[in-house]
Amino acid sequence: MQESVQQRVILRLAVPVPLRRLFDYLPPEGLSPESLRPGQRLWVPFAGRKLVAVLLDIVQESPHSSLKPALELVDSEVLFGDGSRKLLSWIADYYQAPLGEVYAAALPVALRKGKPSDHWAEQWLQLTTEGKGLPKTALARAPKQQALFQLLLSDGKQSRTHLKTLGHNTPVIRALQDRGLVEWIPGPTVPAPLPAAESTPAPELNSEQQQVLDSIDCSGFSASLLEGTTGSGKTEVYLRLMQRVLDGGRQALLLVPEIGLTPQTLRRIAARFPKHSIAALHSGLADGERAQSWLAAAGGQADIVIGTRSAIMTPLPRLGVVIVDEEHDASFKQQDGVRYSARDLAVVLGRNNNVPVVLGSATPSLETLHNALNGRYQHLRMRYRAGDAKPPQIHVVPTLREPLEEGFSPQVLRHIGDTLARGEQALVFINRRGFAPALTCDDCGWLADCPHCSSKLTMHRRQRQLRCHHCDYRRPLVDSCPQCHSRSISALGAGTERSEELLARRFADYPVIRVDRDTTASKQALDKLLAPAREGEPCLLLGTQMLAKGHHLPKVTLVVIQDADGGLFSADFRAPERTGQLLEQVAGRAGRGSLSGRVLVQSRFPEHPLLQLLLEKGYGAFARQLLRDRTVAQLPPASAMALVRAECEEPGWAEEFLQNARLFMQSLAPPSPQIQYLGPVPALLERKSGRFRFYIQVTAQNRAHLQPLLARVCAWAEGNKNRRLRWAVDMDAQELS
Numbered sequence: 001m002q003e004s005v006q007q008r009v010i011l012r013l014a015v016p017v018p019l020r021r022l023f024d025y026l027p028p029e030g031l032s033p034e035s036l037r038p039g040q041r042l043w044v045p046f047a048g049r050k051l052v053a054v055l056l057d058i059v060q061e062s063p064h065s066s067l068k069p070a071l072e073l074v075d076s077e078v079l080f081g082d083g084s085r086k087l088l089s090w091i092a093d094y095y096q097a098p099l100g101e102v103y104a105a106a107l108p109v110a111l112r113k114g115k116p117s118d119h120w121a122e123q124w125l126q127l128t129t130e131g132k133g134l135p136k137t138a139l140a141r142a143p144k145q146q147a148l149f150q151l152l153l154s155d156g157k158q159s160r161t162h163l164k165t166l167g168h169n170t171p172v173i174r175a176l177q178d179r180g181l182v183e184w185i186p187g188p189t190v191p192a193p194l195p196a197a198e199s200t201p202a203p204e205l206n207s208e209q210q211q212v213l214d215s216i217d218c219s220g221f222s223a224s225l226l227e228g229t230t231g232s233g234k235t236e237v238y239l240r241l242m243q244r245v246l247d248g249g250r251q252a253l254l255l256v257p258e259i260g261l262t263p264q265t266l267r268r269i270a271a272r273f274p275k276h277s278i279a280a281l282h283s284g285l286a287d288g289e290r291a292q293s294w295l296a297a298a299g300g301q302a303d304i305v306i307g308t309r310s311a312i313m314t315p316l317p318r319l320g321v322v323i324v325d326e327e328h329d330a331s332f333k334q335q336d337g338v339r340y341s342a343r344d345l346a347v348v349l350g351r352n353n354n355v356p357v358v359l360g361s362a363t364p365s366l367e368t369l370h371n372a373l374n375g376r377y378q379h380l381r382m383r384y385r386a387g388d389a390k391p392p393q394i395h396v397v398p399t400l401r402e403p404l405e406e407g408f409s410p411q412v413l414r415h416i417g418d419t420l421a422r423g424e425q426a427l428v429f430i431n432r433r434g435f436a437p438a439l440t441c442d443d444c445g446w447l448a449d450c451p452h453c454s455s456k457l458t459m460h461r462r463q464r465q466l467r468c469h470h471c472d473y474r475r476p477l478v479d480s481c482p483q484c485h486s487r488s489i490s491a492l493g494a495g496t497e498r499s500e501e502l503l504a505r506r507f508a509d510y511p512v513i514r515v516d517r518d519t520t521a522s523k524q525a526l527d528k529l530l531a532p533a534r535e536g537e538p539c540l541l542l543g544t545q546m547l548a549k550g551h552h553l554p555k556v557t558l559v560v561i562q563d564a565d566g567g568l569f570s571a572d573f574r575a576p577e578r579t580g581q582l583l584e585q586v587a588g589r590a591g592r593g594s595l596s597g598r599v600l601v602q603s604r605f606p607e608h609p610l611l612q613l614l615l616e617k618g619y620g621a622f623a624r625q626l627l628r629d630r631t632v633a634q635l636p637p638a639s640a641m642a643l644v645r646a647e648c649e650e651p652g653w654a655e656e657f658l659q660n661a662r663l664f665m666q667s668l669a670p671p672s673p674q675i676q677y678l679g680p681v682p683a684l685l686e687r688k689s690g691r692f693r694f695y696i697q698v699t700a701q702n703r704a705h706l707q708p709l710l711a712r713v714c715a716w717a718e719g720n721k722n723r724r725l726r727w728a729v730d731m732d733a734q735e736l737s
Contacts, residue, residue, distance in 0.1 A: 009033040011070060012057040015046055016104035016112075020092075020714060023053070024062040026069040033058070039078035039085060043071040043114060052114045054080060054103045075117045079298060080106075084315035087349055091313070096710045096729040097338040105338045106313035108281075110291035117189070120292045124187035125173065126157035131181035144172045152182065159190045162277070191279035191296040192289040200271040202239070208382045209233050209240075215380055216356055218244050218321060223347050225327075225372040226360040227620075228382030229391070230588025231552075234360045236386070238323050239272050241358065246276055246303055250320025250355075254306045255342055257329035258546065264527065265306055265325075273304060281307030281314060309334060312342040312349065319353045322346045327359035327368055328581050333734040341732055343368070362588055363581035363619045366627055370637040373627075392559070392590040392597030394615050400604045406502040407494040412560050412600050413506060419558040420510045420538050424595060426558040427541040428499065429548065429586045431566070433516040434458035435498045436491035439466060441481035443488050448478075454687040459491050460518070461498075471689040499562070500542055507540060515543030548585040557597050559590040564603045568610060571684060572736045573635055576610055577626055584619045634676075636732070640703045642710055643695040643730040644717075646680075651692035653725050655680050657717075658696050661727075664716050665698065669709050675700045684737040691726075695736075706731075 011025045025044055027033050036058060044053045045068055052074065080088070080103070088106055092099040104112050111117065127149075136153065139146040148168045152158060158166075163173070176182040205213065216224055218241070228234040242252040256265055270278055279293035279302035296302040298315040305311060309332055324332070324346050332342040343359065344367075350357035359368050359377070372379035385391065397409050405413065407430075419426045438456040439448040448457040450468040457466035457475070464477040480487045491498070496516045504512045513529055520526040526546065533539055536555045541547060567579030583601065591597020603611060614622040631638040644661055648654040658680035669675050679696040686692060700706040710729050717727050 008060045009036075010059045010062045010067065011036065011042070011055055012059055013042065013044060013053040013070070014056055014100040014103045015044060015051055015053040016100040017046065017051070018098050018101060019718065020096075020098050022056060022099065024059075024064055024067055026067050028070045028072055031073055035073065035076070037078050039080035040076075041074035041079060041111070041114070043074060044068075045071060052104075052112060053100065056085065056099075074114055077117060079111075079117065079295075080315055081317060083317075083352060084298075084313075086352055087345070088313065090348055090352075091338065091340055091345065094707070095338060095340050095731050096714050097340075102313075102338050105310065105334075105340075108287065108290040108294045110287040111294070115291065117295055120189045120288075120295055122187050122190050123160045123184045124157045125152065125160065125163060125182055125184055127152045128180055128183050131176070134181070142175075144168075145176055148172055148176065149181070157185070157187070159187065160184075161190050188299045188301050189292055189295040191277050191293045191302045192285070199274045202243075202272065203236065205236065205240070206233065206384075206386060208384060209237055209386070212237055212380045212382060213240050215378065216241060216358065218248070218356055221351050221354045221356065222378055223350065223357045223371075223376070224359065224378040224380050225364055225368050226358050226380045226382070227364050227369075227372075228360065228362060229385060230362045230585065231385040231591075232362075232382035233386035234325070234362075234382065235268070237382075238325065238358070238360070239269070241321050241323065241356075242269070242273070242304060245320030245355075246273065248320060249318065251297070251300070251302065251316050251318040252304050252320060253311065253314075253316060253322045253349075254304070255311060255322075255324045255332070255346065256306065256308060257326045257331045258308070264551070269304060269306065276303040277301060278304045278306065281305060281311040283308065309342040312340075312345045316353075319349070320355055322350045322355065322357045324357070324359045326361055328361045328363050328365040330578065330734055333732075335735060336728075339728065339730045339733075341734075344732065363584045364623065365581075366577055366623060366630065367637040369623055370627060390591060390596055392587060392599045394587060394599040394601065396564075396606045396611075396615060397600050397602045398604070398606045399602045406498055407562055407602075408499075408502065408560075409602055412602065415558060415598070415600060416503070416540065416560065417507065420507055420540065422557075423538050424557040425533060425536075425539050425541065425553065425555045426560065427543075427547060427553070427556050427586075427589050428503070428560045428562065429544075430494070430496050430499055430542065430562045431544050431582070432458075432493065432495040433469070433497070433518055433544055434467065434495040435461040436493050436495055438492040439478075440490055440492055441484060441486055441488060442490050443486040444481060444484040446481050446483040452687070452690045454685055458495065461491075470685060494562075496542060496544060503540055503542060511537075511539045513539055513541050513543075515541065515547050517544070517546070520546065545582060545586075547589065548582060551589065553589060555595070556589050557591055557595045559587055559597070559599045561586055561599065561601045564601045564611060565605055565608070568605070568608055573630075573633070574734065574736075577623070580610070580614050580619055580622045580626075583614060634699065640700045640706050641733060642698050642706060643733040643736075644698065644710075644713060644727070645683075645693065645695045645730055646725060646727045647688075647691040647693040648722075648725040649691055650724070651694070653722060654692055654694045657720065657722070657725055657727065658694055661713055661717065662696050665696075665709055665713055668712055669705070673701070674705050675709070695730075 012022050015023050038055055040055045041052055088102050092102045139149050245252050279297045297305045300317045324343050327343050334340050346357050371377045402409050416426045436459045439459050448466050450457055450473050452473055453470045460467050465474050467474045500514045533553050567575040587599040590599050646654040646657045676699045680694045683693040
């Protein structure tokens with residue numbers, strides 16, 4: 001009788017495999033079904049492997065007659081509550097992703113590999129019954145013991161990690177233990193400790209900041225675009241919103257686009273909220289640190305969660321506000337695996353939890369701006385810089401017929417020298433790392449190509465390497481042409497390395513700080529590199545778009561944009577938007593303090609209408625013109641778009657797969673004004689890591705026409721038996737490469 005009851009308990013699990021279905025198992029042998037709840041992890045056998053799956057439902061019937069038992073329960077506690085499971089199911093449905101892979105993407109690596117959550121359980125110190133009965137000044141003769149006693153008396157139990165941060169050392173704790181006044185008890189995980197920060201008071205808000213803050217209602221769901229010019233004080237608005245929800249006992253989630261922005265953001269928030277626990281979630285953390293912070297957030301122990309893209313999927317039981325800083329940034333869209341947009345998920349998360357969502361940017365994405373102009377989002381504006389800072393003056397420097405020195409106009413070099421001589425700082429933006437983007441033979445025309453990608457190898461002279469920035473293929477730098485053996489080898493173009501050499505030579509009395517992926521590979525490297533600039537000494541900053549985002553350097557009075565033309569002539573319809581955002585963000589680094597700023601934009605095509613519009617009327621007019629152009633062309637955000645992608649070492653197989661996919665889709669939804677197809681066509685980077693890449697572009701007037709079709713094509717594509725071919729559906733695709 002007991003066995004028949006056991007047979008009716010069936011576990012429905014999300015298993016991390018590329019199949020869009022759930023899998024049924026029996027409970028682990030010897031485990032009481034009463035200990036199982038949706039949201040727990042279990043080890044399961046799958047196709048000869050042992051995988052970590054997530055329990056989603058307990059049912060009594062299965063379409064399968066023969067079921068295997070799960071192997072072992074990993075967690076006694078639930079990791080994914082009802083709200084979190086609802087969000088992850090939405091992700092799987094909307095982005096056409098296998099639910100098991102969505103759950104795997106939501107977990108940090110250590111938990112994905114099956115590390116038990118209680119591995120990071122914390123010890124908490126609390127007063128004993130005897131300790132609670134003492135007068136408040138009972139330990140006044142022992143100041144350190146009295147301070148700890150007062151803390152526990154006023155704030156309740158404290159974690160071992162937090163006590164270390166506050167400076168309460170082991171001898172003091174042991175002395176109170178010996179007197180029977182305190183005791184350790186097991187408790188929930190707390191975030192990985194952050195460096196201590198001195199408390200800083202909140203500055204007074206200006207009228208624009210106060211008006212924006214008054215417009216955001218924290219008692220329910222709303223989605224707001226906060227369009228604030230660079231330096232207008234958006235971060236202070238974020239901090240005030242956090243304060244509101246923290247005062248109400250809730251959690252705040254702040255998403256930032258880059259790991260490099262996290263240290264300075266953490267410092268500022270830790271200084272403002274020294275008594276609140278803060279969890280950082282980004283790929284720069286060790287696996288154990290990230291798992292510890294994730295569990296603290298999911299358990300409600302972290303009051304503030306700051307993270308990059310994947311933090312949006314972290315369970316937050318007390319969520320009170322979601323803030324996305326630099327919401328326009330392309331890094332919020334995952335480009336492989338589960339291809340979700342963290343910015344768009346922020347709005348879904350806010351709606352599900354009935355909390356406000358704030359999307360902040362000086363250069364809003366066209367999708368967000370479109371929603372604001374159509375009334376779907378509240379449109380909040382901050383037009384003036386905070387404090388005494390004034391907008392920088394922007395000037396175009398024509399370079400078509402100018403004699404350039406390593407890519408720099410003589411006029412630009414003169415202005416850099418004048419700026420440094422005044423004791424100020426200059427910033428030079430070059431969106432190419434390495435010494436030069438290509439190496440060629442002057443005699444036969446040979447070019448150093450990547451053998452695995454449709455791209456040139458970038459020259460890195462200091463490492464004496466040629467390197468592919470797509471697949472990371474590397475080979476030694478050559479001194480002679482491998483084709484004709486000539487020694488007439490030339491580097492074409494200039495990257496950050498080459499520019500650094502020139503600037504260090506021309507301005508030898510001043511430090512040149514290069515900021516790119518090569519100089520910031522180690523942990524905290526960006527923070528250390530920028531430390532001298534924050535101290536205010538005259539210096540020259542040189543770097544890629546890592547310098548364009550969020551850095552507050554008040555002594556930078558000159559910004560040089562070496563080449564403004566690249567994105568204006570790209571085959572990618574999103575390239576002009578990204579170019580405008582990047583130019584505006586880089587320009588916004590100038591004149592953020594009391595000194596006035598100037599921006600010099602080098603261009604071979606200074607009369608280009610979009611460039612002229614951006615420089616003369618600003619990003620707002622520029623973005624609205626792009627929206628009008630997109631509407632005429634029926635491109636996003638005026639329409640919904642998805643890509644069906646395929647890649648293979650044999651290009652013919654990928655093309656054939658996509659041709660059949662298009663025929664299948666057209667049999668379900670023939671081309672019409674409501675739905676249109678393009679392709680198969682090669683990706684802009686046709687070959688990457690030895691695989692040829694193609695896509696079909698599917699455009700629809702609205703997502704109601706698109707989603708059912710994509711679900712059907714995914715079911716059809718799962719029948720593909722060619723294991724050497726990979727395919728994916730990319731909903732709301734941001735890259736054609």
